[in-house]
Amino acid sequence: MMTCGSSSTEVEDEYEKLVIRMNPPRVSVDNNSCKKATLIKSANKPGSLLEVVQVLIDLNLVIKRAYISSDGNWFMDVFHVVDQDGNKLCDSEVTERIQQSLGSRSFSFGSLRHSVGIQPASKHTSIELIGRDRPGLLSEIFAVLTDLKCNIVAAEVWTHNSRMASVVYITDEATGEPIDEGDRLAKIKKLLRYVLKGNKDKQSAKTTISMGMTHTGRRLHQMLYDDRDFDRSDSVVEAITRDDRIKPIVTVEICNERGYTVVYVRSKDRPKLLFDTVCTLTDMQYVVFHATVISEEAEAYQEYYIKHVDGSPVSSEGEKQRLIHCLEAAINRRSTEGLRLELCSEDRIGLLSDVTRIFRENGLSVIRAEVSTRGSQAMNVFYVTDASGNPVHSQIIEAVRNEIGESVLCVKDEVSSRASSQDGGRFSLGNLFRFQSEKFLYGLGFIRPSS
Template sequence: MDYWTSSVSNDEEFEKLVLRMNPPRVAVDNDSDRRATLVKVDSANKKGSLLEVVQVLTDMNLIIKRAYISSDGEWFMDVFHVTDQQGNKIAGDDIAERIQHSLGPKGHSFRNFTRSVGVQSAAEHTTIELTGRDRPGLLSEVFAVLADLKCNVVAAEVWTHNLRLASVLYITDEANGLAIDDPDRLANIKQLLVYVLRVDQDKQSANTTVSVDSTHTQRRLHQLMYADRDYVKDDNDDTVCERTKLVVTVENCGDKGYTLVNLRCVDRPKLLFDTVCTLTDMQYVVFHGTIITEGPDAHQEYYIRHMDGNPISSEAERQRVIHCLQAAVKRRHPEGIRLELCGDDRVGLLSDVTRIFREHGLSVTRAEVETRGCQAVNVFYVTDASGYPVKSSTIEAVRKEIGQTILHVKDDIYSSSSNQEAGKFSLGDIFRSRSEKFLYNLGLIKSYS
């Protein structure tokens, strides 16, 4: 064992000892604020404490209305004002227990999540991570390869930003429904996916490795995008910033030894998680912070230092922080129309659906794939191949081919148009279309006759 490994191990053991001697205390207060529940966290400080708490609250689908952060020195004291998705107060027993477990000595620290893109095998599924240059039809090709290799995609999340794509896919063996752990088969899967991802202009973007670690899916997507340098400014940055009212400023506070970061934009769920993820990945520590949501807008203020204890020391570093925080906000900003697919799950479903998207000139900008029992619950955001809004006639053609009863448009403009168009067809006419008969034979849709 080398000196560095021994030092890290000793630091971890000391940290666990401190946490056992000073276990985290979490209080849930429903009396102090008439509109929100207060979650108060008091704990010995460790790397990633803030992110761990924010992640727990985010994973519980809570809305963080306000937050006051203080972690100067060896202690961590934060207060979060949270509500449920409908803006109501919440019961607190589960929150306190989950945060205490996250911050306790058996909690899952983020310090080791530095692995590169790859394929890993877990007890129930195999995880595939992909990054590369985005292009129309890429997702269709990825799902087609997996279907051809007898892999069933049970869950997935795909982000695109600034012509880059990052994806975390969870697959099982079509034959037995278990994780794929055969080294030769995994190597073949990686080789074929690299071939799909690699293009002449971007040969270095599709490297893959095998790993045994795992992590939070959306946190990992942030890491993948950051490692792939999606924050490099592009021509659409100003347009997106204007649409989201996004403004990021970074300046040093010379007398206090901090760097002050201010971020303002239109509020949305998981905004705090996205920005804290990015600061953590960039090796910055938040010592003090204030997060306030007023109406539709959010204001975040952080006093940060680098892990070495120093504030930002150069203009290049300052610009990099600005661009990375802008990218963190924009990655999750949906581009295009939202389509929701809900129907019986089967092997090859995603391959068929995304192929139909591609054949109609649609490009998937974001995707969330989930399997609930025997049901596939999928969400896609789509634009045309040039990134522009899709015509309503194209959307209706896609819905007719996939099945209007299982593919729904979640957009007011298109939904009203779709309802008008739907009245012109009977279910018998729709079912008799050649493409829908084809999908029926594949088992993608059921007969409604």
């Protein structure tokens, strides 16, 4: 028998579908208006900003600027995007995928199942791991999975404030199919949790096994947020190893006239930065009504006008500080610090176990990793430091490359130049951001002209 609650939900769903059919989401790809970037313009339902940004970053596009505004029951946005080489989008297949993904018929979570960051349930088993980070932990995890006859087809690993979070996708070594036997999954979970606990993490180590579909980046943010990595006291230790010049700056102000909370973020620019901040605001139950995002050279500036889902602004100093700390954590989790090592080789069972064991034996600590397979090829990226979080000596890297194979393991140091650190340059860019933002918000009626 159908309950009143479920009947009400179905009516609301049908009403939403009707509204979408009457006012379908619109998207256009404009290569003519800007010399340096392709403009993607869209109008969608409220609350879909994260999904839009997710589509763009999963297509490996770089968002250089973004202007976002709500209007009644819809929000409109303009994204200035380029490809990974900094060029405008010339590939018709990419532009068609953008239009299909953001179009009226396919704009739902289900339609995003083929995007890069989402792993479908039917092909493999998902394992979520979180615990205290330590040198060699990733090597131990991969060794356990290899010993249990599991093939690792993809994985992403983040470390932040002495915590490690990872989503690993596995199949059966012999059949290549997902693992669904209850006893075997229980054994995998038990042994991995034993590894995570080590000698110091008896309480907070967690292992979860799922057959469901997930967006890896968003899930990692949720895992670390639930783990409260943003307020751990051992963050002080990690901060010592970081350069103060690239520390994110987050400020929160109350706009009483309109009832908004205004969030300003200045940080080092990097891929997927916009997704990480929007993802965190969404998971904290805030809605973005207006936003301006500008990235120039090595820095990025973001400004958000937000409210809580119940329509209220940030109301206390405690909530304000929590918002600041959570956004700082969101920016720092997807760290690009350390030396970037790229591993490209024929995939084989035990490859990751062997490679990370060599890292461990040579005193390397993995602070972030992206593991993927394309056909028969393993395409893996590791960000490494020494065991103390310091830069790795070149002699150690050469020894590691000699053991793994110089043609297989390549070095790509992504430590960006700290240029643009001159006060004049920073002031000019800040003025540019403020000017563009105020011009945009003036047009929306949020800023009155000065007398």
